[in-house]
Amino acid sequence: MSKNTGPILKAIRLTKKVSSPEGELTILDNVSLEVPRGQTLAVVGSSGAGKSTLLALLAGLDEPTTGEVWLGESELTALDEDGRAALRNRQVGFVFQSFHLLPALTALENVLLPLELAGEADARGKAIETLRQVGLEARMSHYPRQLSGGEKQRVAIARAYVGAPQLLFADEPTGNLDRRTGEKIIELLFRLNAGTGTTLMLVTHDTNIAQRCQRRVGIEGGRLVLDETSAAA
Amino acid sequence: MSPLQLAWSTLLRNLRGGQLGVLLGALIVAVAALTSVGFFTDRVAKAVDREANVILAADLRLRATQDPGSLYLEQARAQGLTTAQAVTFPSVVVSGDASQLAAIHAVTSNYPLRGELRIAERLFGAESTRRDGPPPGEAWADPELLARLGLDTGVDLDVGTTTLRVTGVLQYRPDQAIGFVGLAPDLLINIGDLAATGLVQPGSRITWSLLFAGPVQAIDKFAAGLKDQLKPGQRLQTIGDSGEQIRSAIERAQSFLSLAALIAVLLAATAVAVAARRYAQTQVDGVALMKCLGASQGYVLRATLWELLLLGLAAGVVGSLLGFFAQAGIAWFVIDLIDGGLPAPGISPLFSGVITALAVLTGFALPSMLALRTVPPLRVLRHDAAPRPVSTLVSYLTAVGVVVALLVWLVGAGRLLLISVVGLSLGAALLSGAGWLLVLGLRPLRNAGGAAFRYGLANIARRRGESVAQIVAFGFGLAVLLLLSVIRTDLLDTWRTNLPADAPNHFIINVQPSEVAGVRAVFERNGLTPPDLAPLVRARITAVNGVAAQDVSATGEGRQLLRREANLTWADRLDPSNTLTAGEFWDPGTSRLEVSVEDDAARDMGLQLGDQLEFGVAGQTFAATVTSTRQVRWDSFRPNFYLLLTEAALREAPATFISGVYIPDANRQVLLELVRAFPTVSVIDLQSVLAQVRGVMDRAALAVQFVFLFTLLAGIVVLLATIQATREERRYEAAMLRTLGASRGLVFKGVLAEFVGLGALAGILATLVAMLMAYLLATDVFQLDYRPATWLWIGGPLLGTLLVGIAGVLATSKVVSHPPVAVLRAH
């Protein structure tokens, strides 16, 4: 299904070091990774392994100590913060464990946000359509505090997909939800993904969820320890 | 979404959600305090100015012992001034077989030009105010005159060869302090009836007064022109002549009100700083998300600035409205005390209200809010990724800059500014230092007491920075509250009681040199101490160190002295109301030509010891050396002078003599005897001048009490802000402790111990700071001897403990009762 262009995401020898009271700490060690367009990929590993750190670097939320990140044709690591933000706005969507909706805005306004930041035309129509796709058209004018955890996450998913990103990062999207709701959320994520052909990178502890992805990458102690692709894909 | 739209919806949402309540409240309090005081002081100052002129019933008055004719009046009208006339003389009035000596005032119907008459229909009847004199054929009589005659209104009085109907009781006329007051009760008649009385005869003792009113510049110009035309027996009276005491009182009142206003603003600004820091913290997650979704730093910056601007506009408008209503309320309160009510306020305070809000936001909220732009987007994944902390130096410098700007705006760049800045900095430094000491001093205490006590103290130590900030904020708020109480009670009382009971209540002026001994003799005959009479010489300063006077640059009083005719005196000794501040006072009987200059005047003219002043007196000029400067207590109500010379310098100059005397009510016949014996001598009743000064003080006190309300409000906002700043943290901790098995009571006691500890220390520090500032103010601004009252020592710390303790209890009762599960899950 993938187009005949290069990988959507490329990490070259990513290393992240931080200073701590005990001295310098290497929390990501020489990680290289290529993700083809349209792939669904699970990042697994124990707590503190460096999964979120890798995600942050790949999404340009943070800068690596050494190494490069390429998003399509653009080198993310060569851009400044504002440059990376602009790129994220156009190409990247996010879903977080703790939803991260703006409490000041309604569900609709939250979904509108990335479109409005991009100055997009007919933002409203797109946002309403996306909210309909996640089954929340009736809750559009509700504020986050009026929504349940699952509903919040569905708003977050709508917000992530509304800009038709090429790449979607999800950091433990079901971590704050009960099992049943979590399953529904994963269903939704995969369903939308199948419809749009977005590349999905998912951090999870849940092996079931990991098994649903085409590819699994394992991280331990900041190093890549596993990289397997399902035959089924 | 444009940054403006985002700012708008964020503000609305946070307003509804309560995150902005304290911040907006603090801003509104600051604006309301300042605008209400602005509105009010403006109105009071206008009223006081007007009242000062009211003593003359005009802006300028010419007093003449001969009929001055109509020349001056025509000149004045040609220059656009309004004029009125009054002719005053004593005469016996008759009704039936009763007769009584009265002071007849024949006035034009537009009298008075300034101030109002108060007229009753009959004795003890209801008063009404009038801005015009009696119509022809009618007379208004002093109640005392009617009482002595045994009459009431409605009767006919024979005045000279005419008969007038008494139609009103004259309760008050604005210029009753000057003239024959106290000698005979007044009878006010229309000047049109004057000729018919037949009392105006050559040789009769009559005073002609011409009254002028108009814009200040026009009056100044006219007065200057008039001065050169004056004939013997004609004298110009301006408020400057009789109003030095009043002006001094007004200046103090103004300093005082400005001080009260800026204290409220500073307090509120403290609350704004605390609340803004907390508000910025609540916005960090949102900003991180916005950045994660693609917002640039510039976008965040613009949205933040819009947010502040909108907030400032809202607070400016709402606060100004509040300030307007508040001052209207207080004006309604004091309206009865002020003759003619207060002039209407302008709308300019609305503008200055918005400026105030924006200034306070810039100085106290902008630094924390600007830091938002540095929030790392990584925060969406790692909660400890924080924005670059605000540089303490930068935020302090901005705050200090704005405070100084506000101070200059409010009190001008004078001595009060210096004192305020020094006092505030010293207080803040002292409080911060002591805050650190407390935290350090807690260590040995940590092993004492129960678990709650230890928990409370541990909290203070652990949140070291916040604790110090809290102590500084609490302490500052308290210090200001205390200081204002001290000013309002102790300082004002000291000031008021400082006017001694036997302060002179009459001025005797216009005594010829040949009459001095005779005047003293009148007092002696009546068993009173004969007064010392000071010589008064009218002169001009013609040059300073050889430079012509009009070319010497000078400000304020110095300008007046250099440009106009000045009153000089000579003496061998310093009056007790004078204190030498530099140089040496001459030996009695010296033959040298020397001058001692009043401090402010010397400063305004830029004079140094050793400078040469050249005087022109009656066509002669001579030079005198400045050998000393003096401080003068103008409100001693003794005759005082800016320029005091040696007798050798003025011996040849034409002089009249003046004196301030205290005459008990029982001995008022002395005055009658005096004026009979020396017809050209004038007596001024200081009692009514004094009453007006007291009125001004009372008004100032009232206004300050009103401002004090805002300061109190600001203090409460500071408390709320500081407590709110740590509320979430406390809620979480309390939940943790309770989950770990601590009882509700224990948690409660722990928080209480913490707040009581903080409050006690803040109270002690506040007391010290308040006393220091009160001392500085008392000695430097109010020039009083001041000893702090004992209530301050006990009340200060107690108030701190109580206030902070209660606030802590109120804020923590919710924290403790919150179900721990809910808290922990939400976190």
Ligand SMILES: Nc1ncnc2c1ncn2[C@@H]1O[C@H](COP(=O)(O)OP(=O)(O)OP(=O)(O)O)[C@@H](O)[C@H]1O
């Ligand atoms: N800025 C930083 N400073 C110090 N330590 C850091 C920093 N960023 C990450 N770490 C550490 O690096 C390690 C990896 O963190 P990371 O958040 O990537 O783990 P994770 O795999 O996402 O774990 P979890 O499954 O618990 O979310 C952790 O030990 C973390 O404490």
Ligand SMILES: [Mg+2]
């Ligand atoms: Mg993680």
